Amino acid sequence: MKRILHMIRKEFLQIFSDRAMLSIIFGMPIIQLFVLGYAITTDVTNVAIAIHDMDRSQESRMLIDRFLNSKWFRVIEYDSDLVRRQAVIDTGDALLTVSIPEGFGADAGNGRPPEASLVIDGVDSNTALIAAGYARTIIMRHFQEAGSGDLRDLVRVRALYNPALESRFTIVPGIIALLMTIVATLLTALGLVREREIGTLEQLNVTPIHPLQLILGKIIPFAVLGAIAFGLSMTVAIVWFEVPMTGSWTALVLFTGVYLLTALAMGMFVSTVTSTQQQALFLAWFILIMSVLMSGFMFPISNMPLVLQYVTFGIPLRYYITALREIMLKGTEMRYLLDQLMPLSGICVAILAISAGLVHKRS
Amino acid sequence: MFVLGAHRANDETGDAMSILIDDIHKTYGAQGALAGVTLSIREGERFGLIGPDGAGKSSLMRILCGLIRADRGSFTLCGLDGNRDLRAIKSSIGYMPQRFSLYPDLTVAENLRFFADLFTVPRRERDERLERLYRFSRLKPFAARRAAALSGGMKQKLALSCALIHTPRVLILDEPTTGVDPVSRREFWDILSELSRDGTTILVSTPYMDEAARCDRIAFIHHGRLLAVDTPAGIPGRFPLTILEFRGRRFPVRHDDMLRVRGVASVRLLGDRLRVACESREAVERAVRDMLERSGAEILSVRTDTPSIEDTFVHLMHEEPGHV
Numbered sequence: 127m128k129r130i131l132h133m134i135r136k137e138f139l140q141i142f143s144d145r146a147m148l149s150i151i152f153g154m155p156i157i158q159l160f161v162l163g164y165a166i167t168t169d170v171t172n173v174a175i176a177i178h179d180m181d182r183s184q185e186s187r188m189l190i191d192r193f194l195n196s197k198w199f200r201v202i203e204y205d206s207d208l209v210r211r212q213a214v215i216d217t218g219d220a221l222l223t224v225s226i227p228e229g230f231g232a233d234a235g236n237g238r239p240p241e242a243s244l245v246i247d248g249v250d251s252n253t254a255l256i257a258a259g260y261a262r263t264i265i266m267r268h269f270q271e272a273g274s275g276d277l278r279d280l281v282r283v284r285a286l287y288n289p290a291l292e293s294r295f296t297i298v299p300g301i302i303a304l305l306m307t308i309v310a311t312l313l314t315a316l317g318l319v320r321e322r323e324i325g326t327l328e329q330l331n332v333t334p335i336h337p338l339q340l341i342l343g344k345i346i347p348f349a350v351l352g353a354i355a356f357g358l359s360m361t362v363a364i365v366w367f368e369v370p371m372t373g374s375w376t377a378l379v380l381f382t383g384v385y386l387l388t389a390l391a392m393g394m395f396v397s398t399v400t401s402t403q404q405q406a407l408f409l410a411w412f413i414l415i416m417s418v419l420m421s422g423f424m425f426p427i428s429n430m431p432l433v434l435q436y437v438t439f440g441i442p443l444r445y446y447i448t449a450l451r452e453i454m455l456k457g458t459e460m461r462y463l464l465d466q467l468m469p470l471s472g473i474c475v476a477i478l479a480i481s482a483g484l485v486h487k488r489s
Numbered sequence: 490m491f492v493l494g495a496h497r498a499n500d501e502t503g504d505a506m507s508i509l510i511d512d513i514h515k516t517y518g519a520q521g522a523l524a525g526v527t528l529s530i531r532e533g534e535r536f537g538l539i540g541p542d543g544a545g546k547s548s549l550m551r552i553l554c555g556l557i558r559a560d561r562g563s564f565t566l567c568g569l570d571g572n573r574d575l576r577a578i579k580s581s582i583g584y585m586p587q588r589f590s591l592y593p594d595l596t597v598a599e600n601l602r603f604f605a606d607l608f609t610v611p612r613r614e615r616d617e618r619l620e621r622l623y624r625f626s627r628l629k630p631f632a633a634r635r636a637a638a639l640s641g642g643m644k645q646k647l648a649l650s651c652a653l654i655h656t657p658r659v660l661i662l663d664e665p666t667t668g669v670d671p672v673s674r675r676e677f678w679d680i681l682s683e684l685s686r687d688g689t690t691i692l693v694s695t696p697y698m699d700e701a702a703r704c705d706r707i708a709f710i711h712h713g714r715l716l717a718v719d720t721p722a723g724i725p726g727r728f729p730l731t732i733l734e735f736r737g738r739r740f741p742v743r744h745d746d747m748l749r750v751r752g753v754a755s756v757r758l759l760g761d762r763l764r765v766a767c768e769s770r771e772a773v774e775r776a777v778r779d780m781l782e783r784s785g786a787e788i789l790s791v792r793t794d795t796p797s798i799e800d801t802f803v804h805l806m807h808e809e810p811g812h813v
Contacts (some may be wrong), residue, residue: 132606323589
């Protein structure tokens, strides 16, 4: 037991003796959280649009005012015929055009369903569809509030748990999960491989230290660093990004603990199958990228081919990100999250067993 | 004299065996690393292992340290069974591998303290030993310096200090002075002499013949076999050889044809000196001289010499069956 403490003490001495490394470990998560929290956003604002109003009625002006006052859109052109409709899209000046046909105001007045058409630039399909959705919302709200048209035709969409559909609410928990992976997996892998690379592992093997004490002494410091990184990034998420924390902290800590252990075990695994820090770095990066792409962090799992959807069941990050979002945004209770906790724990135990076996074999 | 080891006080049985190695075999792939090594080393003895790279020196040492397992054979160390009591053995040996492997980002003091902790040296004892180790290694002024910033000689002394922090009864050193300057080498060996005087058994491998001469006994190891075990002075005497030393210029680099001269056992070129091991001077001098002059060499002088350890070693390597 004492030997584990001595290992931990030595590990922290090494970590703190390297100022650059220290600032990377603690600075990196925070900087990434700030930068990525803003950069990775699926919110669409400031979309350049052109409006072609052939009706020029009071009714059409009111609709146009709504576009002018929206934070989503920036009206770059206003015209009274359709001549330039194709051109503004072709030149890329506008992403979307709104055309209001002649008789728009009159139709609204006598109760017939009025028509307005949208033309979008489909090159960036995600942005275009989101922008079109916003435009449709504006048009519908206009009819609704003007009391014109048949309200039964209008579909009202209300987003639960994230009423404003702020994408940072979903992105930020994802980034937290990602940071934990980087700190725990990458640093553990590098720390262990470094001992092998510089030969100190052999030196340790001629002391009476037990392999288990050695491993624990190596990974506990990184577990502590991971926990600190978690605390820091949660603080930023809640205080700065105002991500709601509606669920139970106990559940959150439990999931984080299990995931941290899994990430450490992955780092151990990487260190046992590589012999230089460079190899370890590459392998850890590969695992990291695969985790990010396959976890549903950025690309919905339901959009993937079926075979790959099955692959995602083996990605621990998938369960952790889901749990983080559920707990923070939705306040989901623990009993509804068991279907996430069970597979995550299973994977954790499996990776731990495999890497412990490999460590034993190599030492 | 600094009492570093102080085992002698506990054990007055002068000739007690510290390391007993019995018929150890170890194979790496198709090539045999150790082909049956049997050896016994007395307590307090400085025992040198000499042999070319890949001869099996490191393998033997790594087996004794418990880093690798022998395929066959057994050994005891301080009376402990190498197949059963490995953990107890690890507490009684100090090992210094060929490569400097301490933590370069930790200071001298931190490195020493870490290894003291791993061997669970009690605090008060640790401080006393640190003082003694600092005194003999003269590392005290550098206690707060990172290991990475030490010179080669100081690094070796730090590595030795770390290996000594738990006062091991047996010290296993794998080419400890390779790449170290001559002055530091001599200092290092002075320390080893003191340790053995205090009763620490030292098994050391070295490529330097002057260091071999400072051992109590040496063994030649080649292709995983011990070729000869004796005192440094006794080894050359065991082989009836005369060395004929030619001094001159432009000696040919290859001397296969000289080995065909009857009576020539082996040939070694050392700069401007060509050392020919032979049965007697009379039988070979004429033939070798002719051969050298034909190849364009200029001979300045010839003399006979008694064989050195190295001459004997080269000769043994030639004699060994299977060697072309």
